Amino acid sequence: MNNNNNIPRRDFLLGGLLGTAALVEGCSEPKNPFAQDEVVLTGEKVKLLSVDGQIIEIDRAFLKPVPDVPHLSNAEERQGVAGKKFIMVIDLARCKNLKKCQSACNHMHQVHPGQNWIKVLGMEDADHTAPYWQPTTCMHCDEPPCVKVCPVDATFKRQDGIVLIDSDRCIGCRFCMAACPYSTRVFNWEEPVLTQEVAEQPYSCETSMPQKKGTVGKCDFCPDMTRKGELPHCVSACPNGVFMFGDLNEDSVTNGAETFRFSDLIKDRAGYRLMEDLGTKPSVYYLPPVNRNFPYEAGLENENSEETKK
Amino acid sequence: MNTSSNDKQITDDLMPQKFSKSGMIWVGILSTICVIGAYAYYRQLRYGLGVTSMRDYVSWGIYISNFVFFVAISLVGSLITAIFRLANVAWSTPLTRIAEIIAVSAITFASLIIIVDMGRPERLYNLFAHGRLQSPIAWDVIVITTYLFISLFLLYVPLLPDLKIMNQQKNKNSAWQNKIYIFLGSFWKGNSEQVKISDKIINILCIMIIPVAFCIHTVTSWLFATTYRPGWDSTNFGAYFISGAFLVGAGGVIVAMYVFRKHYHLEKYITELHFEKMGRIAVMLSLIYLYFNINEYLVPAFKMKKSEAAHLAELFTGEFSIMFWFAIMVGMIIPIFIMLFKKGRKPLPMFITGIMIVVGAWFKRYLIVTPTLLHPFLPMQNVPDNYKHYFPSWEEWAITMGSLAGALLIVTFFVRIFPIIPIHETITEQNEKDHSK
Numbered sequence: 001m002n003n004n005n006n007i008p009r010r011d012f013l014l015g016g017l018l019g020t021a022a023l024v025e026g027c028s029e030p031k032n033p034f035a036q037d038e039v040v041l042t043g044e045k046v047k048l049l050s051v052d053g054q055i056i057e058i059d060r061a062f063l064k065p066v067p068d069v070p071h072l073s074n075a076e077e078r079q080g081v082a083g084k085k086f087i088m089v090i091d092l093a094r095c096k097n098l099k100k101c102q103s104a105c106n107h108m109h110q111v112h113p114g115q116n117w118i119k120v121l122g123m124e125d126a127d128h129t130a131p132y133w134q135p136t137t138c139m140h141c142d143e144p145p146c147v148k149v150c151p152v153d154a155t156f157k158r159q160d161g162i163v164l165i166d167s168d169r170c171i172g173c174r175f176c177m178a179a180c181p182y183s184t185r186v187f188n189w190e191e192p193v194l195t196q197e198v199a200e201q202p203y204s205c206e207t208s209m210p211q212k213k214g215t216v217g218k219c220d221f222c223p224d225m226t227r228k229g230e231l232p233h234c235v236s237a238c239p240n241g242v243f244m245f246g247d248l249n250e251d252s253v254t255n256g257a258e259t260f261r262f263s264d265l266i267k268d269r270a271g272y273r274l275m276e277d278l279g280t281k282p283s284v285y286y287l288p289p290v291n292r293n294f295p296y297e298a299g300l301e302n303e304n305s306e307e308t309k310k
Numbered sequence: 311m312n313t314s315s316n317d318k319q320i321t322d323d324l325m326p327q328k329f330s331k332s333g334m335i336w337v338g339i340l341s342t343i344c345v346i347g348a349y350a351y352y353r354q355l356r357y358g359l360g361v362t363s364m365r366d367y368v369s370w371g372i373y374i375s376n377f378v379f380f381v382a383i384s385l386v387g388s389l390i391t392a393i394f395r396l397a398n399v400a401w402s403t404p405l406t407r408i409a410e411i412i413a414v415s416a417i418t419f420a421s422l423i424i425i426v427d428m429g430r431p432e433r434l435y436n437l438f439a440h441g442r443l444q445s446p447i448a449w450d451v452i453v454i455t456t457y458l459f460i461s462l463f464l465l466y467v468p469l470l471p472d473l474k475i476m477n478q479q480k481n482k483n484s485a486w487q488n489k490i491y492i493f494l495g496s497f498w499k500g501n502s503e504q505v506k507i508s509d510k511i512i513n514i515l516c517i518m519i520i521p522v523a524f525c526i527h528t529v530t531s532w533l534f535a536t537t538y539r540p541g542w543d544s545t546n547f548g549a550y551f552i553s554g555a556f557l558v559g560a561g562g563v564i565v566a567m568y569v570f571r572k573h574y575h576l577e578k579y580i581t582e583l584h585f586e587k588m589g590r591i592a593v594m595l596s597l598i599y600l601y602f603n604i605n606e607y608l609v610p611a612f613k614m615k616k617s618e619a620a621h622l623a624e625l626f627t628g629e630f631s632i633m634f635w636f637a638i639m640v641g642m643i644i645p646i647f648i649m650l651f652k653k654g655r656k657p658l659p660m661f662i663t664g665i666m667i668v669v670g671a672w673f674k675r676y677l678i679v680t681p682t683l684l685h686p687f688l689p690m691q692n693v694p695d696n697y698k699h700y701f702p703s704w705e706e707w708a709i710t711m712g713s714l715a716g717a718l719l720i721v722t723f724f725v726r727i728f729p730i731i732p733i734h735e736t737i738t739e740q741n742e743k744d745h746s747k
Binding site for chain 2: 275
């Protein structure tokens with residue numbers, strides 16, 4: 001809970017160099033590492049079982065929720081989970097353009113109204129070819145063009161394959177947005193609309209929240225969820241099991257209900273990646289829209305009338 | 311006796327003059343535009359980049375095209391000062407300072423406008439605290455800073471003999487002017503040792519500035535060419551940008567030459583010969599730029615790859631076609647035809663041509679940046695309708711116009727304080743000419 005107190009040494013030194021103004025800010029509330037937590041007693045007692053088996057009573061004011069993810073330093077968040085290589089498989093034969101992935105993602109990350117980290121694109125590659133619905137996330141490329149061009153290391157590639165953004169460092173030059181061929185990145189053009197709870201929580205690259213004005217955001221593969229061993233929000237929100245998430249090293253992916261051997265799935269279903277010719281080496285694989293569960297037209301109900309195919 | 315009276319005449323002609331009435335109005339208008347721009351920037355700082363019309367697809371707008379324009383026009387400093395000097399082009403002497411102050415003011419505002427484009431300008435120091443050399447932005451920061459300092463020195467060192475002349479005529483200047491002259495140039499005695507050092511410095515700077523000038527615009531073109539996008543993904547970009555930059559810079563100098571000549575009655579110093587010569591150079595530069603434009607557009611248009619096709623169609627016949635053909639015709643082809651004729655290289659037609667080149671070049675930069683962003687690889691869907699179009703908001707126009715006005719203000723104030731045509735060099739050349747007779 002004391003995330004703010006862990007001022008990285010480098011930042012602290014830099015703050016010192018930048019002069020007293022920064023130093024004063026660093027020591028004022030709520031960042032003061034020496035301040036005692038003020039507890040106002042409520043008078044209401046709660047019975048608890050202590051570690052050695054005794055029943056004890058404490059004031060309700062001392063009860064604090066235990067964070068479900070241990071606090072990680074910025075350096076740990078930048079490193080990622082050792083031994084993992086996260087991948088996603090998107091089965092186009094199952095997508096009906098319900099956009100549940102999108103709404104779950106927007107809700108959980110409090111994406112600015114109108115913007116989306118996940119887009120479900122109505123694709124038609126050419127005249128006389130079959131249209132299909134294509135959910136599009138960040139590709140978490142192994143050769144990420146966005147990371148190449150970032151001048152301040154604000155967007156980076158982790159050892160577990162995830163490409164993240166550090167909104168505390170991003171200078172808002174938007175070079176990464178120009179560099180990304182998948183147009184996956186969005187920018188916080190205005191002050192983000194956040195619930196108070198999120199606005200008050202300390203920033204983390206893994207939750208990508210709270211988002212910050214003047215910085216870039218994008219699909220992050222929900223590393224806070226995967227660290228807990230849970231699936232990203234889009235995967236669990238999809239009722240049709242379109243998204244499968246997993247670890248390349250374990251050679252398995254799952255949508256929650258079904259689990260597949262990744263290599264078999266790709267081999268049997270002729271999986272492919274987007275824009276292979278660019279050499280970006282995405283971590284997101286697509287299964288072609290053959291033997292579909294739904295006709296393309298079934299997805300049109302959910303499409304705004306003003307949005308047409310390419 | 312004759313020479314010294316001649317010298318005095320030259321000095322009197324070229325001394326900086328107080329603003330006339332029209333000069334005051336000019337400064338007033340420019341300052342007003344700057345103030346409006348500053349207010350627009352205040353709004354942008356307060357409400358975020360949301361006050362602009364840029365959105366997720368068009369994430370770079372006129373700020374970036376204006377930045378490219380400024381970097382482009384600043385290249386002229388290296389052309390006229392350095393390349394001409396190293397090539398022993400004698401007639402360019404009266405133009406060197408004009409070119410150099412245009413370079414300095416343009417590159418200053420290029421740096422400012424790129425900060426305006428940042429979402430978090432207060433984090434600029436991250437470029438140094440966390441800078442990564444692999445990013446073309448880091449290269450741009452390095453070369454633009456280098457170019458700014460070399461240009462400042464190239465403006466300053468040749469100014470020293472003139473500062474001495476100004477210091478000798480204290481009674482003719484206002485007190486604040488004398489303070490500036492003393493601060494900047496009181497150490498300059500003009501003895502042979504100092505002249506030797508200064509000549510050496512100028513020579514070194516002239517050689518240094520040429521590769522740096524090529525770097526600033528090549529790196530600026532790489533901000534685009536290092537991406538995959540149709541219209542930017544081009545190996546032609548570096549040369550294409552540099553040729554365009556020399557052209558717009560030459561256009562800027564031609565306009566400035568005409569204005570200074572007219573306003574300060576410098577007909578004796580900026581002669582018709584200068585317009586004639588600059589005209590010939592501008593024709594050559596236009597032809598080179600046209601050549602790179604043909605490479606840039608017609609080769610992809612021959613193939614019409616899917617990703618390029620939509621972009622090119624939009625430029626040639628679509629939404630941007632009027633602006634595209636305006637920029638090509640007014641910025642290149644019509645100027646070539648005007649300046650090919652001897653009558654076209656007279657001062658007034660040259661002035662008009664210069665304006666055409668500069669205006670055409672500004673729109674050309676807009677066309678390089680924006681249409682490409684409206685043609686991403688994946689279709690523009692799942693976004694509000696205003697994300698699919700771009701027309702700059704009033705704040706963007708105000709800031710852009712403010713930056714252009716600010717660059718002109720720097721030039722204007724410079725001319726108010728310092729002689730825009732090098733006095734000392736003009737006198738020396740005059741005397742050499744007399745002697746050879």
